[in-house]
Amino acid sequence: MARALGSSAPPRPSLRQPMYRFPKAPRPLAGGVPGRAGPSPLRRILACLPLLVALAGPAFGAVGRPEDRLADPGLESRAEQIGRELRCMVCQNQSIEDSDADLARDLRRIVRERVQAGDDDAAVMRFVHDRYGDFVLLRPPFNPVTALLWAMPVIAFGGGLAVILTRRRRAGAVEPPPLTEAERRRLADLDGGGA
Amino acid sequence: MSETPATPPPARGRRWMLYAPLGLAAAAGAGFWVMLRGLQTGEYDPRGVPSALLGRQPPDFTLPPLGTLPPVTVADLRPPLPAPILVNFWASWCVPCIVEHPQLMRLTRDGVTILGINYKDRPADAQAFLQRHGNPFRKLGTDEPGRVAIDWGLYGVPETYLIDRQGLIRWRFAGPITPEVLDKDLRPLLRRYA
Structure with a gap:
């Protein structure tokens, strides 16, 4: 929604950053063509860097006048x-x-x-x-409304722990079903064949 | 091997869990749809914050007038009031204020008292705005430094407060009062506190 206070308030003068224009000249071939003098685009950009950093200076400091x-x-x-x-x-x-x-x-x-x-x-x-x-408040106080928020780590941890514990117990409790008559006979066959 | 026992079919009690992801996705989709609809009609604002002043009296303030209209003072909002009052913070540079303006005009025509507080504006701009779009305000004050607005807990314009007959703030709406908000929220509230 466009109801921000800052953006549309009475206009105040702003610093426009000068835009770097890329040269229209074709890019030199790899290795450069001897005789075509002049710094490469990359060099020019690098040369502008200190200026850009200087212009961005206010951004590194505290906001506010x-x-x-x-x-x-x-x-x-x-x-x-x-x-x-x-x-x-x-x-x-x-x-x-x-x-x-x-x-x-x-x-x-x-x-x-x-x-x-x-x-x-x-x-x-x-x-x-x-x-x-x-x-x-960026650090919300503890009250009935924020209780769920503050309790969430405990709830998440406890819930995960509960799931792990119940699954473990169940896995330990399940016993393999007893062998059927056919399976027993087959097992005896295999054992006998090996001996 | 034909003799390897196949995995047993899921127990009857667990079979519903197969559909659980589908159900969850459907519920999430429905919730998302409701949210989008709310965003469209203005009923749901993800940035909306409840006012800290609900159920309290408006803060003390005095404001300079704007133009020929009488200025708003806190005395206008002290009980006993014959009917609930709306306090609307607005500015001529605020685009959503143009969106909500026709609804304010309609409320005034219906006899609702609206007091205006012009926020961080140039007086000439504010007056030009009212001349162009009409004036819905019974009284009008200017809060050029924006200090009174902070006492009210304002965090954007437009913002509208409903003060009941006992002089207590009952409702705060941050954002433009669209026709939907007017019909679904504000009119019922005006009836309830009448």
Whole structure:
């Protein structure tokens, strides 16, 4: 559904990455043709790599604008730790620290405001939890709704163990049926023939 | 060898297990079909999350007005209310909001009170939207920073909340109110809380 908050919000300027254009010239034959100077396409791509890496630089750092971060590194790292525990409700599989959605940015700001205002970690989490419910916590709490979720490893392990044990017991309990008269005679024949 | 005893036929009690995989596949197929239908009509949203505010009073807020309409305040949502009220978060940049707009217009014509909260929008854009598609809102506030929306637990637009006559949030729908959602969910709820 196209109801993401981030994508269609009022447009903001974005950096467009320059596209690398492959040269139109035909590929040189293997080994190269002497006399046709100029770097090979591969060389050119390699030459562009540092530029591309430099452009991708922001992707390696934390999301979010630097001006949103707290000046105090201690508080900032606390805020980041809290943010990593909170789900971005728009992307749903990222924490608000990892997501670039508008809502995640707003929540990052709120977390930082509360941290700066002196709230402890639990209070900040409670603030967000009160508004968005259990789903916003990336580590769901144990309650009647999530009981099945938390119990699932035990259920799966116990179930498997039960299946294995019952099959084993049954396999041990089954005795081969006694030989019929015909089978006994045939066996005696075979034994006799061998002697 | 003709004398090798053939494997015994499966015991009668176990024979049904032969059909178990077929039955499982049929059940899974039926479940999948129901899910797809729900996706199509908007009844089933895999990303849908229940609101944490159900059964509670709406959070306190004050919002600046938009245009000439009176602003929404939390006092509008405090009991006693003569009838249930809908609170709709929307934006002019939100495409599903266009999808749901005719249903909001129909509800207003039927006498349902809808209060609008314009989310992260430019006032001029919002007013142009209402001029073009009609205004279903009795009152309208603008939440340009999106803070009030977070107090409500909003995670996308459009989102619609039903407040009953006791002033408690009874229903939250995240996504556009399609005609199916209107007839199957919202109308019965409005009747129940009337």
